[in-house]
Amino acid sequence: MPRCTGRPRGQNRHVDGLPIGRRPARILKLAGVFVVALVVVAAAAAASVVLWLRTYAPLTADTGSVAPGPGVGAVVQPAVGSGGKEVFFPAYRNGRTFVASFTLHNGGRFAVTVEGLVPAQPETPPWIGPVELLTTESVSPGAPVANTKPFRPLRLAAGDSAVVVARFRPLCPAGHTRVPSVYADSLTLRYRYARWFERTQRISLPFAVTLRCVGGPLAQP
Numbered sequence: 001m002p003r004c005t006g007r008p009r010g011q012n013r014h015v016d017g018l019p020i021g022r023r024p025a026r027i028l029k030l031a032g033v034f035v036v037a038l039v040v041v042a043a044a045a046a047a048s049v050v051l052w053l054r055t056y057a058p059l060t061a062d063t064g065s066v067a068p069g070p071g072v073g074a075v076v077q078p079a080v081g082s083g084g085k086e087v088f089f090p091a092y093r094n095g096r097t098f099v100a101s102f103t104l105h106n107g108g109r110f111a112v113t114v115e116g117l118v119p120a121q122p123e124t125p126p127w128i129g130p131v132e133l134l135t136t137e138s139v140s141p142g143a144p145v146a147n148t149k150p151f152r153p154l155r156l157a158a159g160d161s162a163v164v165v166a167r168f169r170p171l172c173p174a175g176h177t178r179v180p181s182v183y184a185d186s187l188t189l190r191y192r193y194a195r196w197f198e199r200t201q202r203i204s205l206p207f208a209v210t211l212r213c214v215g216g217p218l219a220q221p
Contacts, residue, residue, distance in 0.1 A: 056193060057201045058112060064103020064161060066207050069145035071098055085185060086207040092170055101136060101145045101165045102205055106156035110193050114154040117166070118188040118200055125173040126180065128211040130187040132167040166205075172213035179213040 066086065068075060073091035090098035106112055120129030133151040148165050156162060166187055173179060185208035192198045 056108065056110070056197070056199070058106050058108025058110070058158075058193075059114075059189060059191065059201050059203055060105050060107055061102045061203050062206050063105055064206075065101070065163070066103070067101045067145050069099030069101070069148075069165070071096060085205070087183075088207055088209045089212060090168070090170060090209065092172055092211065092213060094172070096170075097131070098168045098170065098209060099134065099145050099148060099165050100168070100207060100209060101163055102207070103161050104154075104156070104164050104189075104203075105161040106158060108193075109158055111155060111157045112191045112193040114156065114164075115190045115192060115198075116151055116153070118190055120184070120187070122169070122171060125171040126182045126211055126213050128168055128170040128182055128209060129184050130166045131169045133189075134165040134167060136163065136165050168209050170211045172211070177214055181210055181212045183208045183210040185209070 068088045068090075071091050071093075072088050074089040076087040076089070088098070088100055104114070117130060117133035119131045122129065134148040135151055135154075136145055136149070137147045145165055151164070154162055154164070168184060186202055186204050188200050188202050190198070190200045
């Protein structure tokens, strides 16, 4: 019987339908596609995290105690149409400001450092707006604010709260007998977080400060 001493024709030239010489190129191509896809996914995830951090808004002021400062003419408890807020009516005197305290809360996952207030820009009277942030040594719920001090950067850990004081500046026009009432019920704070990020956030206050110059209807918060 004749012996077969040669290699069968076509043996080892193809494995799984691919020529031997093309296998490394095919593997490298698949690996390249995988790496590119991984980079795209990682970049998208990183962009999402950065966007979330840049829009991070953890501060609230809708819980805790509030108190008016000296010079309050009247305090009205929450009523229909007030948005559930107390209303403070400061007694107007030219050049005099009004203060009120509230509890600032960090409800986020990171510690934040409150740098201060972005002062409201005065408008044509009648006008009232927050112009300064202060701190106080002692605040009793329902009692007038006293012993205020200049504000310094305040660090709030996640879940922490602190009592701060806002100063409001009222402006009334001169020589008018009937002027519409105006109010302020929010302010803008500037803060830092996560080491590299700094931004501002508009905070809704748990009260409204309403200015009545002379006559006129009540403002509705």
